[in-house]
Amino acid sequence: MPLITLQNVDYGVGGPLLLDDAQLSIEAGERIALIGRNGAGKSTLLKLIAGELQPDDGEVRREGGVRVARLEQEVPQQAHGQVFDVVAGGLGELGAWLAEHHRLSHAQPLDEAALAAVHARIDQANGWDAQRWVEETLTRLELDGEAAFAGLSGGMKRRVLLARALVSRPDVLLLDEPTNHLDVPSIEWLEGFLKRWAAPGGATALVFVTHDRRFLRALATRIVEIDRGALSSWPGDWDNYLRRREERLHAEAQENARFDRLLAQEEVWIRQGIKARRTRDEGRVRRLKAMRAERAARREQVGNVRMAFADAEQSGRKVIEARAVGFAYPGQPQVVRDFSTVVMRGDRVGLIGANGSGKTTLLRLLLGELAPTSGEVRRGTQLQIAYFDQLRATLREDWNALENVAEGRDFVEVGGRQKHAIGYLQDFLFTPERARAPITRLSGGERNRLLLAKLFAQPSNLLVMDEPTNDLDVETLELLEDLLADYPGTLLLVSHDRDFLDRVVTSTLVMEGEGRVGEYVGGYSDWLRQAAPAAYGASSAARESAPREPAPKPAASPRRKLSYKDARELERLPARIEALEAEVAALTEQMSDPDFYQRGGDAVQAHGAQLARAQAELEAAYARWMELESQGS
Structure with missing residues (x-):
């Protein structure tokens, strides 16, 4: 069962709708990359999923008990104090008590009365498990809870805010441009962490917006595009998305051209002479009016930026x-x-x-x-x-x-x-x-x-x-x-x-x-x-x-002859690899079916697990084939 479902959602802020009859389901174990042009409504969609905005029409349905956390693009102005305080702030009032307890327990001299009072409040709220989770989150994200938040680099501040989002133990994590202002080591650390946090077959889901194509390729299991108010879903291969999107836009352009030709013909017919007007088909007139309305409602694709440089003199060599x-x-x-x-x-x-x-x-x-x-x-x-x-x-x-x-x-x-x-x-x-x-x-x-x-x-x-x-x-x-x-x-x-x-x-x-x-x-x-x-x-x-430069080869050692068992295995591996490649291709093709994600959550997870297993077996078969091939005489 989906963690979150959007049904027939409309949302606008004046002008054309940012979201027009949007449909989306988010399953556990998914890592969804949300893409679209600047201003298309990506951040707005994240806020709707998080419950920070309400749709003008339609419904955003969350399964009972589903927790959602969102990491914004910008560092919030109100984030201050020690790293422990900022991270604990993700727990609301309980987090404020934990931050106060942390501060008092490390203060010199010790204010025992104040410490006892906040200790009692945490006791009453059964909050000590939450404190352990804050400390565990700090450890997992390699953060120093005693460090001053204001003194951190932009990249480390983003890591602290990620910890703040994770400390609430969300089922769905929303990230808006998480790589902005991060250096490459931080981006690669984040890639690895999110792969482990929202692994296929797991209980959590990730929805993220990014312009970093390598980050997207490394993480996405599905791509959701916002284009002129509509949502479309694509299997999580970036190159496949680009190819399929070009095919769709080409088909759309052809259909629009056909429609416009037909509309032009109908406009000529309606303007014919007196005889034609006396005998014209009223049903055809109604169809022309409907076509005019449909053409007026068409939302053209956002144009591309056109860039050129101002002319300048040539510099010295x-x-x-x-x-x-x-x-x-x-x-x-x-x-x-x-x-x-x-x-x-x-x-x-x-x-x-x-x-x-x-x-x-x-x-x-x-x-x-x-x-x-x-x-x-x-x-x-x-x-x-x-x-x-x-x-x-x-x-x-x-x-x-x-x-x-x-x-x-x-x-x-x-x-x-x-x-x-x-x-x-x-x-x-x-x-x-x-x-x-x-x-x-x-x-x-x-x-x-x-x-x-x-x-x-x-x-x-x-x-x-x-x-x-x-x-x-x-x-x-x-x-x-x-x-x-x-x-x-x-x-x-x-x-x-x-x-x-x-x-x-x-x-x-x-x-x-x-x-x-x-x-x-x-x-x-x-x-x-x-x-x-x-x-x-x-x-x-x-x-x-990363692809490697060929290293200088040492003198070749004598190649040993394969055993009968290894030789038979090497002989059978090409057929095994071919079968596994066909299985992976078939499973991936099934995921491109528009109805795929309408199946139950168990079925989607099982499919993902089957695909992961087939891919792992394929990689192992390739590795074994290369190993035996290099050993054989």
Whole structure:
């Protein structure tokens, strides 16, 4: 039986409905990725599931006793105190008592009267099991309960808030952009944790929104898309979703074109001469009216952002040269030690490193905003620098979107021609009304698009981008990748989005710890192949999953002849592998049936367990075949 069911849900905030007759069921053991364009209603749907919003029509039904917890995109302002206090806050009033007891029991001198009073309240509420669960959650998430929340990095704050959500022991966990502001080690830790927490066949379910495609591929067992108010469900393979979605959109476009041709023919018929009007079929007239109403109600797909760079002069051939650069803040260990590099015109350089490792410091050294404590940095000639700031500090809060981009001008020059500022912002999906709205009313995705619009309206030949992917939908992200790949100047990019780095950069600078900066050819996956990045902190799972460069082979040892039993096993394995591949394909195909998730919860769980078993057997068969093949003569 589903944990949560949405039946015929409508929800709107003015204009077209965000959700229109939405249907959704969430089963135990599922990890559902919720995707859609910026503004499509993903966060709204999470709030409806959590019970924080009520639908305009329809029903959100939760099975008796189902607990739901939601991790928001932003760190709440009211979160303060020690980590223990923030995590215990997920238990409501009981959590406040536990936090008070924790504070009093660690205070010196000890206030025995106050401690006894709060102890009695917890006794009366049978709350000591909850305290043990708070402490166990802190241990599981590797958190120090005594640390001050305000002093943590953004990534560690997100981990504390995840603990706060988990401490209520939810049956359904809702995560809204959980990877924002996390570094790669934290993202990989979160992937592993959530795989264990919401394992197929288990009792809990996960629903998450993310723009990180690698994170999505690693976790999702099902994909639910919001498109023009409608929900559609897809088996949890991202590439399969992309293929099936293209097929659906192609079929939709063909059907719309057929309908529009028929409507045009009917419009011609209704406007024929006097004789035709006297003899026309009234049923046909009614059908034409219905067709007009249907065409007027059609919701077109949201357009794509159209991006282009403002023209700029070409920089000198050598853009940046660093020689034996070192840097340390007063009284602190060296952030950068004996670092040398040359950045040439047209290079696209990615900066990789854990939060706090010194990426921004290195960037400022290369741009001349900081002077090195040793060595030198030389910058080339005719540089025009444009800077994308992840904190969006370059946007003026007292200006609207139009004022931030146009800065008093009516036109901007992009791609060699002038465009009216309103028209230019429409390329970034801002309506004229939205372009004139106060910037404080813009969503995170809109602010990011606005910053891109402002950035690309500046002539530049050195583009510096610090975490540009946060809050962008996948379509805009892919367009940005294509644009950066064709950028005629030089790019310095800080990002924790592994796919984005792989698709955009031509080399990487990696903060490896103790001031060391490694330089590698290629993107994130290329770095994993070339280095053993233990100093950076990448997970062993990430290193094992990355394709490897061929290692130098030792002298081959004599290959032993297989035993009769092993030889027979090797002979039979190809047929076994073929049968298992067919079983996995059939089970996966059944999951794509629209009625699949309408079955009972036991049936869905059993199907998932059967698929997991078949996949495990297939992997084991492949491993055994490779082992025997390598041993045979």
